[in-house]
Amino acid sequence: MKRTILMIGAGQLGSRYLQGLATVVNPLSITVVEPSVNAQAITLARWEDVGGAKSGHELAWTLTLPNHLDSVDIAIIATAARDRGVLVKKISRQVKVRYWLLEKVLVQKPNDLEVLSHAVSASSGCWVNTPRRLMPWYQRLKAEFEKHTPISVIQDGELWGLACNSIHFIDLIAWWTGESLAKIETERLDPTWFESKRPGYYEITGELIAHYSGGSTLYLRSRREQADFKMQISSSTGASWIIDQTAGTAIGPSGQRLDGQMLLQSEMTAPLITSLLAHGTCGLPTLQESAQMHGILLEALLTHWQRYQNPNEQLVPIT
Structure with a gap:
C-alpha cells in the first residue's frame, strides 16, 4: 500500500522537497497543491530531472486543497509564512494528518503559534524544518561543543537575511548546548527595514x-x-572555533579541522520522510520546541517593527 504525502506549496523550496520524495524507497502517493501554473511547471521539470517519472510514485497536482482527500500520512507545508496558521487550521479540519512538517518562519503573528499548536494537536507529531540538526557535519560539531557550555557564538555576514534566517541559528545553538532560548535583544538592530527579494x-x-x-x-x-559569512565559537574552556559554512571548514583551537558540507533539501528529504514513516520520529525540533523559540523571536522583532515602521501593526512581515 502506498503511503500518502500532501505537499502545500511548490515554489523554490517545495520543488526541492519533491525532488527528495522521488528517491524515497517506500511507494508514495503524492498530492501537490500549488495555485501557480508556472511554479507547477518548474517543479515538475525538477521532479523529472531526478527520475521522478520512473520512481513508481503517484503524483497528482491541484490548484486548491482537493475535497476527496480525507487522510494522509505526512503533510509538508512549504508555503510562505503569511497566514500559515489559518492554512494549517483549514487543512486539519478537512484532512486527518498523521505527521506534519512545517517550514520556518512558522508564522508572522506571535498569537498564531497557538493556532498552529491547536490545529495539529490531533496528529501524532509535528516538526519544524530547521535542518542543520539533520546534517552529519553539525552533528559532529555538536559533540565538540555540548560538553563545554556555555558557549559564545558570533555569526557574521553580508545581507544574509537576518530576520528570516535567524531562527536557523537560534535553534542550532539551543540544540548544540541543550539550553533553551531565554531572551532576545534588538537594541543593536538598525532602525530601517527594507523590502527583501x-x-x-x-x-x-x-x-x-x-x-x-x-x-x-x-x-x-x-x-x-x-563581510565573510562565518561563525566564531568560544567555549567555556577558552577554546575557539571558526566555522566557514560556505567552504565547509571548521578550524579548532589546535588547528584541527572538521570538514563537512551543508546538505540540500533534496538530499535530506528522503531520509527524513523514511524516518517518519518507519519510526514516527525524526531529528528536527518538534513544533513545541520551535514555537518556544519562534515566540520570543517574533515578539522581539514585532516590537522593533512597531517602534520604527508601524506602531499599529500586529504582524512582522518576514518569511
Whole structure:
C-alpha cells in the first residue's frame, strides 16, 4: 500500500522537497497543491530531472486543497509564512494528518503559534524544518561543543537575511548546548527595514543578540558592507572555533579541522520522510520546541517593527 504525502506549496523550496520524495524507497502517493501554473511547471521539470517519472510514485497536482482527500500520512507545508496558521487550521479540519512538517518562519503573528499548536494537536507529531540538526557535519560539531557550555557564538555576514534566517541559528545553538532560548535583544538592530527579494516581505541589518538558559549567547550580525559569512565559537574552556559554512571548514583551537558540507533539501528529504514513516520520529525540533523559540523571536522583532515602521501593526512581515 502506498503511503500518502500532501505537499502545500511548490515554489523554490517545495520543488526541492519533491525532488527528495522521488528517491524515497517506500511507494508514495503524492498530492501537490500549488495555485501557480508556472511554479507547477518548474517543479515538475525538477521532479523529472531526478527520475521522478520512473520512481513508481503517484503524483497528482491541484490548484486548491482537493475535497476527496480525507487522510494522509505526512503533510509538508512549504508555503510562505503569511497566514500559515489559518492554512494549517483549514487543512486539519478537512484532512486527518498523521505527521506534519512545517517550514520556518512558522508564522508572522506571535498569537498564531497557538493556532498552529491547536490545529495539529490531533496528529501524532509535528516538526519544524530547521535542518542543520539533520546534517552529519553539525552533528559532529555538536559533540565538540555540548560538553563545554556555555558557549559564545558570533555569526557574521553580508545581507544574509537576518530576520528570516535567524531562527536557523537560534535553534542550532539551543540544540548544540541543550539550553533553551531565554531572551532576545534588538537594541543593536538598525532602525530601517527594507523590502527583501520576495515582494511584500522585509529584512533588516544590524545585530540581534540571543541569550540562553545556561548562559550561552548568540550574536547574529548582518551588514550591508562586505563581510565573510562565518561563525566564531568560544567555549567555556577558552577554546575557539571558526566555522566557514560556505567552504565547509571548521578550524579548532589546535588547528584541527572538521570538514563537512551543508546538505540540500533534496538530499535530506528522503531520509527524513523514511524516518517518519518507519519510526514516527525524526531529528528536527518538534513544533513545541520551535514555537518556544519562534515566540520570543517574533515578539522581539514585532516590537522593533512597531517602534520604527508601524506602531499599529500586529504582524512582522518576514518569511
